[in-house]
Amino acid sequence: TTVSVSATASHPVPSTLFGQMFEDISSGDGGLYGELLLNRAFQLVTPGTAAALANWKALNSNIAVVAETTPVSAALPNALQLSVPAGSVSNVGFANTGNSGIGIQADTNYKASFYYRFPTASKFKGKFVVSLQDAAGTVLASQKVSASGSQTSWKQVKLSLSTSTQPGSINNMFAITVEGNSAAGETINFAMLSLFPPTFKNRENGMRQDIAQALADMKPSFFRLPGGNNLEGQTVATRWQWNSTIGPLLDRPGRAGDWGYTNTDGLGLMEYLNWCEDVGMEAIMAVWAGYALGGTSLPEDQLQPYIQQAVDQINFVIGDPAKSAAAAQRAALGHPKPFPLTYVEVGNEDFFAAASYVYRWKDFVTALQAEFPQLHFIATSDTFSPILSPSPTEYDVHVYQTPTWFAQNSFFYDGFERNGTKYFEGEYAAISTNPNNIFGSTSQGRLTFPTMQSAAGEAAFMTGLERNSDIVFAASYAPLLGHVTNNQWTPNLLAFDAGNVYKSTSYYVQKLFSVNRGDEYLPSTLPQVTGNIFWSVVRSKASSDIIIKISNVASTPEDLTFILPFQHVNGKGTLQLLTGNATASNTPGNPNLFAPVTSSIVVGKTFNYTAPAVSVSVLTFKAS
Numbered sequence: 001t002t003v004s005v006s007a008t009a010s011h012p013v014p015s016t017l018f019g020q021m022f023e024d025i026s027s028g029d030g031g032l033y034g035e036l037l038l039n040r041a042f043q044l045v046t047p048g049t050a051a052a053l054a055n056w057k058a059l060n061s062n063i064a065v066v067a068e069t070t071p072v073s074a075a076l077p078n079a080l081q082l083s084v085p086a087g088s089v090s091n092v093g094f095a096n097t098g099n100s101g102i103g104i105q106a107d108t109n110y111k112a113s114f115y116y117r118f119p120t121a122s123k124f125k126g127k128f129v130v131s132l133q134d135a136a137g138t139v140l141a142s143q144k145v146s147a148s149g150s151q152t153s154w155k156q157v158k159l160s161l162s163t164s165t166q167p168g169s170i171n172n173m174f175a176i177t178v179e180g181n182s183a184a185g186e187t188i189n190f191a192m193l194s195l196f197p198p199t200f201k202n203r204e205n206g207m208r209q210d211i212a213q214a215l216a217d218m219k220p221s222f223f224r225l226p227g228g229n230n231l232e233g234q235t236v237a238t239r240w241q242w243n244s245t246i247g248p249l250l251d252r253p254g255r256a257g258d259w260g261y262t263n264t265d266g267l268g269l270m271e272y273l274n275w276c277e278d279v280g281m282e283a284i285m286a287v288w289a290g291y292a293l294g295g296t297s298l299p300e301d302q303l304q305p306y307i308q309q310a311v312d313q314i315n316f317v318i319g320d321p322a323k324s325a326a327a328a329q330r331a332a333l334g335h336p337k338p339f340p341l342t343y344v345e346v347g348n349e350d351f352f353a354a355a356s357y358v359y360r361w362k363d364f365v366t367a368l369q370a371e372f373p374q375l376h377f378i379a380t381s382d383t384f385s386p387i388l389s390p391s392p393t394e395y396d397v398h399v400y401q402t403p404t405w406f407a408q409n410s411f412f413y414d415g416f417e418r419n420g421t422k423y424f425e426g427e428y429a430a431i432s433t434n435p436n437n438i439f440g441s442t443s444q445g446r447l448t449f450p451t452m453q454s455a456a457g458e459a460a461f462m463t464g465l466e467r468n469s470d471i472v473f474a475a476s477y478a479p480l481l482g483h484v485t486n487n488q489w490t491p492n493l494l495a496f497d498a499g500n501v502y503k504s505t506s507y508y509v510q511k512l513f514s515v516n517r518g519d520e521y522l523p524s525t526l527p528q529v530t531g532n533i534f535w536s537v538v539r540s541k542a543s544s545d546i547i548i549k550i551s552n553v554a555s556t557p558e559d560l561t562f563i564l565p566f567q568h569v570n571g572k573g574t575l576q577l578l579t580g581n582a583t584a585s586n587t588p589g590n591p592n593l594f595a596p597v598t599s600s601i602v603v604g605k606t607f608n609y610t611a612p613a614v615s616v617s618v619l620t621f622k623a624s
């Protein structure tokens with residue numbers, strides 16, 4: 001195949017083209033969010049049930065979740081009640097086992113915090129032993145703190161647990177025990193327990209470093225939040241509400257997330273915005289738009305309070321503290337300046353409720369545009385169906401399909417009318433090899449982890465996104481992140497467990513495209529729409545780098561001849577190559593089976609390149 005490249009750019013590549021889509025889908029609590037304990041505040045549990053004690057276990061004692069008579073806060077009505085059996089002699093107490101474990105590193109300071117009180121005054125004078133222990137009960141770090149049975153009001157304990165050795169596994173736990181003989185017969189209540197590792201950029205209440213770093217390494221330009229389904233709620237009452245996710249953790253009640261578990265909302269709007277700032281990306285923020293996933297569309301005459309809530313949510317991000325109470329809250333939380341914000345998404349996947357979206361879109365966007373004329377509002381129904389007013393300037397398009405579909409639809413946007421509308425490929429991934437059952441189980445073709453074949457298919461599709469980046473302004477793989485086993489969806493771009501993050505073939509493809517960006521597109525000979533070899537050529541004006549991305553989805557190598565129009569071509573190019581067994585993946589058992597390999601290649605005004613079978617290649621060289 002011969003590829004002639006033009007020296008004249010057809011259009012700029014928008015700086016927003018590559019970014020990340022995030023929602024809590026076994027990815028926030030217990031994942032990116034730094035809190036290492038699960039069920040830390042017994043939010044939304046039913047006291048007295050075993051389920052209320054999820055992630056907790058008794059150590060030679062009796063524990064139960066109780067509805068406190070004097071809750072630690074209005075938002076957190078429950079507490080863990082420790083009853084020390086009479087005659088106890090060994091350390092008795094309880095432990096939290098994290099998200100199928102707690103990753104503990106050597107020589108690291110962990111910040112523990114909890115509240116306690118004696119519901120009935122007692123003569124107890126003793127100590128709590130707060131510790132990190134490995135699976136065998138070996139103490140990895142511990143601190144003692146004096147406690148008195150006269151403490152009948154809530155008292156917060158904050159302390160640092162410093163490790164020295166690296167435990168042998170992630171099966172570690174956070175424990176609080178009391179010396180048994182002096183505590184026999186005692187009853188003590190505990191609330192809002194928390195254990196944090198060092199966080200990304202040391203943010204208070206911030207992100208887990210290893211996952212955060214893997215995400216930051218992709219150099220994403222945007223972060224879509226807070227969903228996705230998890231924006232919507234199964235009911236109107238359980239929708240995501242920005243104002244319930246800010247301020248002191250004691251004041252955050254948590255909510256029934258849309259993926260089957262309670263969200264602590266410890267990862268809230270301020271944490272999201274600080275995270276975007278720390279990584280250098282801009283939020284693409286969604287506002288709830290009157291539809292709950294259980295099927296409820298609010299009638300038009302009931303929208304006003306929710307429109308106001310959306311106005312306040314946006315003011316929290318960009319408003320003037322002198323004019324908006326919500327903006328004043330942002331200032332009070334330490335960020336008087338507005339955060340950057342260009343795009344606000346109105347709802348999520350409203351093709352599920354297209355009929356009501358006609359008025360929901362109209363009423364939300366009419367009001368929001370009046371308040372924030374500088375913002376762009378992204379529609380989430382099918383493009384131009386139904387017809388919406390005001391006419392959307394952007395649409396969010398989602399597709400989950402097979403690797404083959406992605407390879408054969410890289411021209412998806414070539415045929416779109418250039419009428420000023422722009423597109424956000426907000427969720428896309430090759431998730432199944434079974435075209436007749438995309439969302440089925442693994443036994444029906446669903447992928448557990450991305451494969452080389454799925455990543456190559458996505459890369460082929462992404463060459464089309466670059467070619468059409470005159471109308472595609474943003475794109476993000478979804479879901480971004482998921483626990484290896486405690487998950488609601490596979491595959492995910494990154495998988496993790498309590499102590500590791502696992503980078504997939506698709507992660508490397510997303511990173512290769514995002515890190516090796518150009519700022520203008522150079523037209524070239526078009527690939528065959530349903531061929532096996534796909535490419536895109538971009539130029540970075542600042543560095544005069546030419547960057548050629550190639551995906552070969554065939555099981556045989558493909559020979560390419562590039563004919564370049566430049567006067568000067570620096571013959572020494574760099575090749576970044578990702579390739580390997582088509583149906584294989586990086587897995588927890590073999591996490592580095594795939595990784596891009598960098599080497600130097602010879603290029604010239606005309607040069608040949610053989611794309612290996614099932615491979616993604618990035619060729620970079622200077623030319624002018």
Ligand SMILES: O=S(=O)(O)O[C@H]1C[C@H](O)[C@@H](O)[C@@H]1CO
Nearest residue numbers: 228229230348349427478479
């Ligand atoms: O069940 S789906 O609708 O396919 O869910 C998808 C689409 C939705 O926006 C997102 O939350 C989820 C997985 O990324």
